[in-house]
Amino acid sequence: MGTDSRFDGPGPDAHYLAALQQGRFVLQHCEDCTATRFPPALVCRVCGSPRLAWRDASGVGSVYSTTTVRDRAGDYNVSLVELEGGARMMSRIDGVPVDDVRIGQQVKARIVPGDDPFVVFTLGAPE
């Protein structure tokens, strides 16, 4: 018996990273319900469906919760950002003093490039 073609191609983690490396922030959308999925995985967490489709993220989100890590080398922000469809990602709010980050603030995504690119956010409403 052969492999199931529905699962051909790079796995979800590799797909997400490859997109970031090409400058695209993408999210999985369930084709059987309306949920978005982050971190990437093979099945929808809400309904269990394996029918997840990659789409460009809007990059718009809001701060769901936030903390400041007090570090000898300097304080820095760690936040959870809620994206479209309710998916949340851990990230950081850049370009604003750590003590000014608040739950509920509107934020926009920016990709920090490199071999291991990642997404950070800055304050601001969608353009």
Next chain:
Amino acid sequence: MSAVSKSLRGATAIVGIGNTRRWNAPGRTPFDQLQEASVLALEDCGLGMKDVDGLFCAMSTSGLPVLNVAERLGVKPRHADGTMVGGASFLFHMQSAMSALVNGLCDVALICYGSNQLTAGGKLASMPDPQPYENAYKPRYPLSSYALAAARHMHQYGSTREQLADVAVAARDWAKLNPDAFVRDPLTRADVLASRMISDPLTKADCCLVTDGGAAIVMTRADRAVDMPQAAAYVLGTGIAISHRQIMAMPDLTTTCAVESGRRAFAMAGVGVADIDHLMLYDAFTINTLLFLEDLGFCAKGEAGAMVSSGAISPGGRLPVNTNGGGLSCNHPGMYGLFTVIESVEQLRGNAGARQVPGVELSLAHANGGVLSSQATAILGTATTL
């Protein structure tokens, strides 16, 4: 109540407990602590190592704990379970042991743990469980995850740093009554608020201790428990639940799946929150105590802070919580869950000395694992509750 629940209520009991009380023990490995606790637990109930035919353990320092422990203890298990869900693992093991005992897969279940977290350098022993979607942001693990939950709880329900501080003070006030607690110095709300901020809003004093330690319990079927030297602590109900691994995937940072584990445990036990005389809540951080008081139903969502600040959970309060001093002041050797159960048994036996709560017949032990990820609840009772 389902047929399954009915057949399990009171069908098994904790007949032996072992606690090394060695919170700072240079020269001892996690396995040393575990072995000592296991010997103590078996001696407590008059059984020998050769009687053990069900083995349950989890460690952060070994990927194959069941094999390592079976070899060291000379145990040849007929049934084993090495489920690893962080600090709640041992209450998951209790549910597994209960099922295995009732179904005859084993007759004597040993659940055991050991750690040298303090003398190994004070860091949480790193587990082979990489988090590629967190690393770039350098959260303190696991502290920042709990800080994010605390910040959201404060935002949504108006809980305050003062209320969190009062959790730490209540734990310390209990620890002062426990000669075995690792830290018994005076602690005030002002002390907690002035403690070094690590990940807002949590200070060092909002965090559990880092200690060594070993713990073990022995479980048998209830019919055998009556012949044991110590009064049995009957397992009336258990419940487990898992909601996520990483904090970003927690559905609602203000509500843990202790809601589900608690509901399952209460349903099996056939009792309600008002019946509980004594409560152990895994307090890795001060926010935990608030979340679990609410999620297990001891107050409404958002009201635990006020409840704690009223003195309700402190010595002399109406609902004694974490009477050993908790993870905040008694001990916290990496994974603390089994110690919640041991203190519940001590209270049910009436052996808790100056911190003994009068007339405890029903005690609830609740454990947490990961970053509020796994939750497990056990309701234990004396023979009068059967």
